[in-house]
Amino acid sequence: MLEKISQAKVFGGWHQQFTHLSKVVNCSMRFAIYLPEEASSDNPVPVLYWLSGLTCTDENFMQKAAAFKAAAKLGIAIVAPDTSPRGKEVPDDADEAYDFGHGAGFYVDALQLPWKTHYQMYSYIVGELPDLIEAHFPVSKLRSISGHSMGGHGALVIGLRNSERYCSISAFSPISHPIDCPWGTKALSHYLGKDIELWKQYDAVELLKQAMARLPILVDQGEDDPFLASQLKPDLLLSAAERSGSDVKLRMQPGYDHSYFFIQSFIEDHLRFHAGFLHNQERAES
Amino acid sequence: MLEKISQAKVFGGWHQQFTHLSKVVNCSMRFAIYLPEEASSDNPVPVLYWLSGLTCTDENFMQKAAAFKAAAKLGIAIVAPDTSPRGKEVPDDADEAYDFGHGAGFYVDALQLPWKTHYQMYSYIVGELPDLIEAHFPVSKLRSISGHSMGGHGALVIGLRNSERYCSISAFSPISHPIDCPWGTKALSHYLGKDIELWKQYDAVELLKQAMARLPILVDQGEDDPFLASQLKPDLLLSAAERSGSDVKLRMQPGYDHSYFFIQSFIEDHLRFHAGFLHNQERAES
Numbered sequence: 053m054l055e056k057i058s059q060a061k062v063f064g065g066w067h068q069q070f071t072h073l074s075k076v077v078n079c080s081m082r083f084a085i086y087l088p089e090e091a092s093s094d095n096p097v098p099v100l101y102w103l104s105g106l107t108c109t110d111e112n113f114m115q116k117a118a119a120f121k122a123a124a125k126l127g128i129a130i131v132a133p134d135t136s137p138r139g140k141e142v143p144d145d146a147d148e149a150y151d152f153g154h155g156a157g158f159y160v161d162a163l164q165l166p167w168k169t170h171y172q173m174y175s176y177i178v179g180e181l182p183d184l185i186e187a188h189f190p191v192s193k194l195r196s197i198s199g200h201s202m203g204g205h206g207a208l209v210i211g212l213r214n215s216e217r218y219c220s221i222s223a224f225s226p227i228s229h230p231i232d233c234p235w236g237t238k239a240l241s242h243y244l245g246k247d248i249e250l251w252k253q254y255d256a257v258e259l260l261k262q263a264m265a266r267l268p269i270l271v272d273q274g275e276d277d278p279f280l281a282s283q284l285k286p287d288l289l290l291s292a293a294e295r296s297g298s299d300v301k302l303r304m305q306p307g308y309d310h311s312y313f314f315i316q317s318f319i320e321d322h323l324r325f326h327a328g329f330l331h332n333q334e335r336a337e338s
Numbered sequence: 339m340l341e342k343i344s345q346a347k348v349f350g351g352w353h354q355q356f357t358h359l360s361k362v363v364n365c366s367m368r369f370a371i372y373l374p375e376e377a378s379s380d381n382p383v384p385v386l387y388w389l390s391g392l393t394c395t396d397e398n399f400m401q402k403a404a405a406f407k408a409a410a411k412l413g414i415a416i417v418a419p420d421t422s423p424r425g426k427e428v429p430d431d432a433d434e435a436y437d438f439g440h441g442a443g444f445y446v447d448a449l450q451l452p453w454k455t456h457y458q459m460y461s462y463i464v465g466e467l468p469d470l471i472e473a474h475f476p477v478s479k480l481r482s483i484s485g486h487s488m489g490g491h492g493a494l495v496i497g498l499r500n501s502e503r504y505c506s507i508s509a510f511s512p513i514s515h516p517i518d519c520p521w522g523t524k525a526l527s528h529y530l531g532k533d534i535e536l537w538k539q540y541d542a543v544e545l546l547k548q549a550m551a552r553l554p555i556l557v558d559q560g561e562d563d564p565f566l567a568s569q570l571k572p573d574l575l576l577s578a579a580e581r582s583g584s585d586v587k588l589r590m591q592p593g594y595d596h597s598y599f600f601i602q603s604f605i606e607d608h609l610r611f612h613a614g615f616l617h618n619q620e621r622a623e624s
Binding site: 060 | 346347348349350353401402404406407560562593594595597598599600602603606
C-alpha cells in the first residue's frame with residue numbers, strides 16, 4: 053500500500069512523496085515522483101528513474117536538480133527512490149560513516165549477513181519499484197535510467213544488465229569502476245564478501261568490457277570534481293566502451309564539480325537524450 | 339573583508355558564498371552570489387537582490403529556485419543574503435520559535451533592546467550589502483529586488499521606500515500587511531515596540547495606501563498556499579495599489595502552495611520582468 057506524505061504543484065504537474073512497505077528490502081521505503089500535467093490514464097507517460105548518490109534521499113534531486121521545466125515540456129515522469137533501506141531495524145556502518153550502510157546501498161543485492169536482510173537495492177530498483185509505479189500511476193512501461201555518483205554507477209549497471217527493461221542510460225559523475233576505488237571496495241566487500249568475481253557484475257567497466265552495450269549511454273563529468281581521479285575514473289569507462297564497441301558518449305565539462313549545481317546545468321540535455329529514445333519507442337509501439 | 343567559503347560553476351557562471359563582518363548588524367554575515375559568465379569588469383551586470391522567508395539562509399533560493407539558467411541567459415547577477423543576524427552573541431526568540439529571532443529578521447531596523455544591537459536588517463539590505471557587492475564584484479549599480487513570504491514583504495517595503503535605488507520589485511507570496519497578521523505583529527511588537535505608527539513604515543499595504551508606487555511590481559501567489567488568508571492577504575495589497583494608482587500586477591496561481599516548487603515554476607517570469615527594466619535603464623544610461 054502506498055501512503056502519500058506530501059504533494060506540491062510544480063510547472064503544472066505534481067511532485068509527490070510516498071512511503072510503502074517493500075517486500076524486497078524488508079522495510080518501509082520512501083520515494084518521490086514528478087508527474088507532468090499531461091500524464092493521465094488516457095495518456096500514460098514514460099518514466100525516467102533517477103538514482104542518487106551517497107548520503108542522499110529521494111529529496112536531493114527533486115529539490116536541487118531543476119529538472120521539472122524540461123520534464124513537463126518533454127512529457128516525462130521522474131521517479132527518485134531512496135539510496136538505501138533505512139530505519140532502526142536496518143543495520144548501519146559501525147562508525148556511521150557516510151559511505152556505507154544507510155544512504156549508501158550501492159544498488160547491489162547483498163549476500164552477507166547482517167546486510168542481506170535489507171540491502172537488496174538492485175532488485176528493488178529493477179523490479180519492485182517499477183512494478184509499483186506502473187500499477188499506481190498514469191505511466192507507461194517505457195523506462196530510462198540515470199543517476200549521480202553512486203547512483204550513476206547504479207544506473208549504468210542496472211541499465212547494462214537489464215537492457216530489455218530500459219530505452220537509454222545516462223549518468224553524472226558515475227563511480228565507473230567500483231571494484232577498484234575506495235568507496236566501491238568498502239561497500240562491495242561488506243555487501244558481497246571477498247570474492248571479487250561476484251563484484252564484477254556490479255561494475256560498469258567490467259560489464260562494458262565483457263559485452264557491447266545494447267543501449268545508448270550519455271555521461272557528463274565535471275573536470276574539477278574532487279573525486280574524479282580517486283573514485284570515478286570515467287576514462288576507464290570510455291576505454292572499456294571502445295573495446296566492446298559500445299555507444300558511450302562521455303562529456304568532460306571544464307570547471308564543474310560534483311554538486312547539484314553541476315547536475316542542474318546539464319540535466320536538460322539528459323532529459324532530451326532520454327525523451328528522444330522513449331518517445332521513439334512509444335511511436336514504434338503505437 | 340570578504341571570505342569566500344564555497345564556489346561552484348553553474349550554467350557557465352559561478353555560485354559563491356562569502357562571509358563578512360557587518361558593521362550594521364554587528365556580527366559575521368553570510369551571503370551568496372550568482373555571477374553569470376558574461377560578468378566582468380568590462381561588462382558589469384545588474385543585480386537582483388533576493389530576500390528569503392522565515393527560517394531560510396542564503397542557501398534556500400540558490401539551491402531550490404532553479405533560477406540560474408534564466409539569470410545566465412538574461413545576464414543578471416543574483417545576491418541572496420541571510421534572513422537575520424546569527425551567532426551565539428545574537429539574541430534569539432525565548433522559545434527558539436521559527437517566526438522570531440534567528441532566521442526571522444523581518445527586514446526591519448529594531449528599536450527595542452535586546453534586539454536593536456544586531457537586528458538592523460533593513461539598513462543592511464538597503465545600504466551595506468549593495469555597497470559591499472558593488473565594491474567587490476563585476477556588477478553595475480542597477481538593482482532590482484524580490485523575495486518570498488517574509489522576504490516578499492521585505493522586497494516590497496524596501497523597494498517602495500527606496501525607489502531611487504531599484505528598477506523594479508517583485509514578490510512571491512509576500513506578507514502584505516504585517517501590522518495585521520500573527521507573524522507580523524509578533525515580530526514588529528518585539529523589534530519596534532508598541533507604537534503601531536512605527537510599524538506602518540514596514541507594511542506594504544500601508545505604504546501603497548499612502549503614495550503611488552514609483553516602481554512596477556509583480557506578485558505571484560499560490561491559491562493553495564496554507565498561509566494565504568491568515569498571514570499573506572494579497573487582496574489587501576491589490577486594493578491599496580488601486581487606491582493609490584500603483585502599478586501592481588497580482589497573479590493568483592491555482593493549485594500552487596508556499597514552497598520553492600511554486601517559486602521555481604514562475605521564477606523565470608520574475609527574472610524576465612526585472613531584466614526588462616534593468617536592461618532598459620542600462621541602455622538609457624549608456
